Amino acid sequence: MKAAAPNPASTTSARADISFTPEPTLVHDRVIEWFEEHARTLPWREPDCTPWGVMVSEIMLQQTPVVRVLPRWQEWMRRWPRPADLAAAPVAEILRAWDRLGYPRRALRLQAAAQAMVDDHGGEVPGTADELRRLPGVGEYTAAAVACFAFNQPEVVVDTNIRRVHARAFTGHALPGKTYTSAQRRLAHDLMPATASDDGATACAWNASVMELGALICTARAPQCEVCPVADLCAWRTAGSPAPTEEQQTKGQAWAGTDRQVRGAIMAALRTSAAVPRAELLDGLALPEASAQQRSRCLDSLITDGLAAQAGDRVSLPGA
DNA sequence: AAGACGGGGCA
DNA sequence: TGCCCAGTCTT
Numbered sequence: 001m002k003a004a005a006p007n008p009a010s011t012t013s014a015r016a017d018i019s020f021t022p023e024p025t026l027v028h029d030r031v032i033e034w035f036e037e038h039a040r041t042l043p044w045r046e047p048d049c050t051p052w053g054v055m056v057s058e059i060m061l062q063q064t065p066v067v068r069v070l071p072r073w074q075e076w077m078r079r080w081p082r083p084a085d086l087a088a089a090p091v092a093e094i095l096r097a098w099d100r101l102g103y104p105r106r107a108l109r110l111q112a113a114a115q116a117m118v119d120d121h122g123g124e125v126p127g128t129a130d131e132l133r134r135l136p137g138v139g140e141y142t143a144a145a146v147a148c149f150a151f152n153q154p155e156v157v158v159d160t161n162i163r164r165v166h167a168r169a170f171t172g173h174a175l176p177g178k179t180y181t182s183a184q185r186r187l188a189h190d191l192m193p194a195t196a197s198d199d200g201a202t203a204c205a206w207n208a209s210v211m212e213l214g215a216l217i218c219t220a221r222a223p224q225c226e227v228c229p230v231a232d233l234c235a236w237r238t239a240g241s242p243a244p245t246e247e248q249q250t251k252g253q254a255w256a257g258t259d260r261q262v263r264g265a266i267m268a269a270l271r272t273s274a275a276v277p278r279a280e281l282l283d284g285l286a287l288p289e290a291s292a293q294q295r296s297r298c299l300d301s302l303i304t305d306g307l308a309a310q311a312g313d314r315v316s317l318p319g320a
Numbered sequence: 321a322a323g324a325c326g327g328g329g330c331a
Numbered sequence: 332t333g334c335c336c337a338g339t340c341t342t
Contacts, residue, residue, distance in 0.1 A: 061337040068328070069337090102326030109339085139339045159337045179321070211337065220335060221331080253334095255327085264326050305325095 020170060022233035024191050027169060028206055034229040035209035038216070042066065044073065044149075045208075051125035051150035053077055058142045058149075059110045064101050066215075072101055083114040084123045092320035095307065096271050104267055104307055109137025127151045148207050154200030157207040158188045161214025166191065168218060172235035175220065175248040262290050262298040270308060275316035 043049060044057035056076055060069040075097060080086040086094070089111070098107040113135040117123055125146065126132055133143040144155035158180065166187055167176035176184060193202040217224050225231045225241075236242070255261055265285045269276075282295040299315065302308040309318040 058337065063326080063336060063338055065328085065336050100327060102328085103338090105325070106339085137339065141338060145337065157337090160335090161337070215337075253323095253325085258324095260325055260327090267326085 020191070021235060022169065022230070025193075027191075027230050027233060028193050028202070030229040030233075031209045031213055032202070032205045035205070035212050039208075039212050040066070040216075043070075043077075050081075051127070051146065052081070052083055054150035055113075055125050055142075055146050056110065058145050059106055059113075059137060060101055062106060062142070063103060068101065072097070072099055080114075082123065083117040083125065086111055086114040087118045090319045091306070092317035095267070095317050099271070100268070102264075105305060106137055108306055112136040113138060125150065127153075129153065129155050145207075148204045152200055152204055154192065154195045154203030155207075156185075156189050156192055157211070158185065159211060159214075161211045161218075162188065162207075164220060165210050165214045165218045168223075168236035169230055169234045172239045173248060174236060174242055174244040177248050257289055259294065259298050259301070262287060262294055263302055265290075266295075266299055266302060267307060270315070270317050273316075275311070275314040275320065277313050278310065278315050279313075281315050 039045070042057075044053050053073075057069065057073055060073055060076075076086075079097065080089060091108070091111070094107050094111055095104055098104055101107075116135055117125060121131070126135075127147070128151075129143040129147040132138050132146050133140070138146075141157065141159050144157045145159075147153040147155045148157050160176075163176040163180065163184055166184065167173040170187065170191070191206075193206050195203050213228070217228050225234070225237060228234070231237055253260075262285070265287055266281065269281055269284065273281075278299070282292070282299060285295060287295075299308060303310055306318060309316055309320075
């Protein structure tokens with residue numbers, strides 16, 4: 001596939017004055033060619049996958065690795081093949097089917113998004129990033145990703161993998177830093193292939209290819225530069241592969257003893273049981289270090305979030 | 321701009 | 332143990 005020159009006039013910014021090292025078109029061609037040869041075969045990338053299938057995959061893949069998503073995605077698509085199917089499903093079943101993907105509020109938001117599609121979009125996944133962005137649980141990344149991967153629209157897709165590849169190949173940094181800056185957004189935009197000649201096909205290929213390169217080769221910990229198609233062009237390599245600065249270190253979330261751990265333990269217990277007395281549920285958590293107050297507070301927060309329900313003394317998944 | 325929000329696998 | 336992963340939402 002032939003990549004064209006970067007977008008000349010798709011914005012008001014004076015792109016023509018910006019010069020990149022390395023030359024973007026060269027990187028486009030190399031990375032897209034690499035993708036065509038080495039990309040993983042994933043069900044949501046198959047041509048027959050519906051926009052809904054793409055949407056479900058994108059929500060599941062927020063902060064969750066592909067290998068853990070695969071089996072859950074297969075089951076979800078079998079049980080709820082259209083937005084209306086998920087919208088009509090009991091919340092308890094959805095949370096059980098979400099299993100241990102983590103951040104279960106994503107499952108709730110996905111159902112809310114499905115309901116919005118039924119209410120406002122004729123039961124279909126909306127086809128533009130602006131419409132997608134208004135759905136619950138759909139942020140800047142997911143809106144662009146679904147518009148691009150399901151509807152072939154040349155949106156600027158930027159995830160953690162893409163930020164890292166950009167930081168290394170074009171900015172010369174080891175890591176992109178914790179926050180997504182306006183400078184990074186502008187760089188990603190300026191690096192997009194032109195859309196005039198091919199209706200955005202190369203732009204979408206570029207998005208998918210850079211993401212895959214970041215996931216498989218240009219990884220955070222130990223990048224495999226030996227097999228990288230643009231190693232000889234990479235600004236970070238050219239600079240001698242400097243180590244990450246203090247600023248670029250990732251924050252690292254604590255886990256042991258946090259409310260997130262306790263909430264997760266409560267959800268795990270609720271998924272495998274019918275309604276249980278509150279005290280029995282909280283006392284049964286295998287978390288010796290969690291105080292009674294913390295357990296109680298976390299259960300209350302889950303109820304507030306709509307992830308658990310209490311009727312009288314008994315607690316269960318919502319609607320169960 | 322920073323913090324909350326799950327969970328498992330790998331170095 | 333610490334770090335990382337196709338982010339979003341709230342303050």
